[in-house]
Amino acid sequence: MLYFMVFGESLLNDAVTIVCYNIANEFKELESITFFDCFMGFVSFLVVSLGGLAIGLILGFLTSFITKYTEHVRVVEPVFLFGLSYLSYILGELFHLSGIIALISCGLVQTHYAMRNLSYKSNACIMYFTKVISNIMESMIFIILGVMLVNERGWFWSDWHPLFSVFSIVLCVVVRFIVVYFLTYIINRYTGGVRHVSFQEQFIIAYGGLRGAISFSLAFMIDDSVEEKNTLLAATYMVILFTVFIQGSSIKLLVKYLKIQLAGKNDRFRLFLEFNHGMIDNLSQGIEDLCGYKNYSWINICSRWSRRFLRPFLQKNYTEDKKGNKLAEMDKALNLRDQMIASSSTNSFSRQATIDEMAESGINVDLIDDEEGLCIQNHKDPHRVEEIEKATDELTKDSAHIRALMNNPFEEVDFEHFR
Template sequence: MYVKQTTARSDSLAQPDLFSSESHFGAIVPNKQPAELLPGEPIHHESVHGREGEGHESTEHGGIKVIKVDFEEVETPFIIALWIFCASLAKIGFHMAPKLSHIFPESCLLILVGLVIGLLLNYTQSVHVSPLTPKTFFHFMLPPIILDAGYFMPNRLFFNNLGTILLFAVIGTLWNTFSIGLSLYGLGFTGIFGGDVAEHLTLLPTLLFSALISAVDPVAVLAVFEEIHVNEVLYIVVFGESLLNDAVTVVLYHMFEDYATMGENQIDTMEIVKGIASFPVVALGGTAIGIIWGFLTGFVTRFTNHVRVIEPIFIFVMAYLSYLCAETFHMSGILAVTFCGITMKNYVQANISQKSQCTVKYAMKMLSSSAETIIFMFLGVSTIHDEHNANVWFIIFTILFCTVYRIIGTIVLSALANKFRLHKLGRVDQFVMSYGGLRGAVAFALVLLIKEEAVNKNNELRKMFITTTIAVIYFTVFLQGITIKPLVCWLKVKRAEKRKPTMNERIHERLMDHTMVVLESIVGQTGHYKLRDK
């Protein structure tokens, strides 16, 4: 007797059926013959009987189990979902206790929950879940928060105060970066930070650290300023600054990282010119990408009359695509999704149904709230699990310089902005602006991105930067975040009025806008009124 194996039969023998319980033990699947009998070829009985024997032996030890427990298969998503569930329960309990919610910001509670979870995981040492990586933060956590801020941003206030916002976002960030960096670099020569630190703390790594620590975090600002309900002008100036200084911060960060990797001897005039030229490219490029995707969303939603159910999908997906496109070309993703949300609010909202608008509103709020919960909670977890190098004097002087130079910058830039503003920024407003410069997850994510080549291949210096960044975040979120509420009440800062404008107010507002457009056309000038009318 002979055996001739066909292609289909041999494939079924070599690759057993994955849905068969016996295939895991190497047994031949029933009703499938491994060979086709033909005369002239011998049968290999050993392989068949061997496989049957293996299958019989495995069946005796294995068998079908009615209940199985395989926690390793779902360990990571289960733990993350459990963390979010516990944090959500903590938020419910937090808001059910009026005394706690009146004193502490919600971000403080979430960091404390993360600290507790980090201690439990460190104590048990049985569950290993990776902390919040910079890639996860920038690609998944940050976009929904910024989209929510851009989509529901008061556009009129934002563009009316755009000059002041740009002044603080660009000039203010440059001032903080270079003043903090040069001050820390100068103190390094005194030896107060220790001999090892002074040896590796050169100019470029110090400027790299000062660039990331100077950024006002939009996540932290949103979390605190929405709770204290400051007036609209103060809110939009501080929040707008925290959004737009991302362009300056990211460009400075990557520029100093490239310079530090290259080495001071390799930097020439052309490299400095290219670094300066990258500022407008990143800012304007990210803005243009966001506006283009916003217009595309408005065009697509014109044809969703018969499929209303998918309207929210276009808003979320196309806004996320604007962020990813900007990051692909190394533009400002935050600016892209911010201006995409602003454009959508003007050109998309009129195209979608009332139910879709309600869905978009609550889904966007839910996503941003969940992202904030995860960010602050993982910040607390990372505090316990990361290796640290705490240089006390470096931490103290970093906090001191961040506070002092922000106050100086706010006073000087406010005086400059008041020369061109109709509604002046008073002393109380300037104090809240300087005191509300909170640092948060953006600085923490950037410091985790630092490569050892950028810090003279000294891992201890990198750990010191990480520890100092966490200390600054805790100082601003806990101390400034807790005390800003009573300070706002004590200083009698004007609060926001929670009411919608009446029909009469809206008509007169539009009438004045059109009147100003006519006057600008008569005198031959093009101002923001004409742009707004478009």
């Protein structure tokens, strides 16, 4: 849970920082700043943020609705997912709204709704492509940062102001601790105890505020006509180096010292834990009904509204409030993850051309998905997996033979072999 708090906070911080930076640039052009200007700046902040949020939500819902009907054209699912998410960023910037907030909100909606409509192959494609692009972009950011630091070495030292840089580092750290402790106090005090953030977790959140690509990019975007640009860039470099190398290298030791609970590998008991949590939730609801108290938090209201209206409209084959749905979804997610880990990539690539040819020739795609489901059910048995892979390899050697089998299967295929 701590990971999601730190990741979500840093993600939204970047978006809000860029919006505030653009508003400050507009204020710079004014001769004098009045109260009305500050009010309009606040209104502009809301319009830019909420406008980007609206664009992202609309395109996220559009992605979910489209993928609801892509059962027979699975190959376009990743294209729609990445294409519409990038379109949300483009539209946000085109209308001078927050493209990053639009991209974040679009991704959240796609994860919550659209990903449930995708096939196993589309999920695997999206997962691996996202990891590759993420690693490449992270590496390029720090490569560019290092190259710029070396190339601008002359002015970096000539315009470097040591006292200003030290004050920048101290203020960044102190202000972050103040803001984090203040906001987490409000969360713990007024959110009804949904998730209490401990003092140790607050310290890690405050200490883990690393500066990098966003701060460097915003400092580098300052116009060259500004005399203090080099001094600001030098201070930004010092803040980045301090937070990345000093705070980043010591965060692991602090996590161990403060005894932060790490994510355990409870995969063998996840279904039991989910059942246990569900039983406790139902018991708590019964006690609330007896006491006349009902938790009408925004989270519960939005969750009920989503289950009643959004999911039936955006997800295929969705049914509400069936017994065992939660456990079935958890088991399906675990099996999908295990299959993605255990399945052989070599055999999948060697059969991909044949599978695509079968789908294009009009063979029902569900027949292909059935083979995946069979692997999911039997992947834990090594002998069963080996038997299925051997039989599948024999069947997929010749596409003409496959087509003949599909047209007249009962004469050629011994189904007892697959039972």
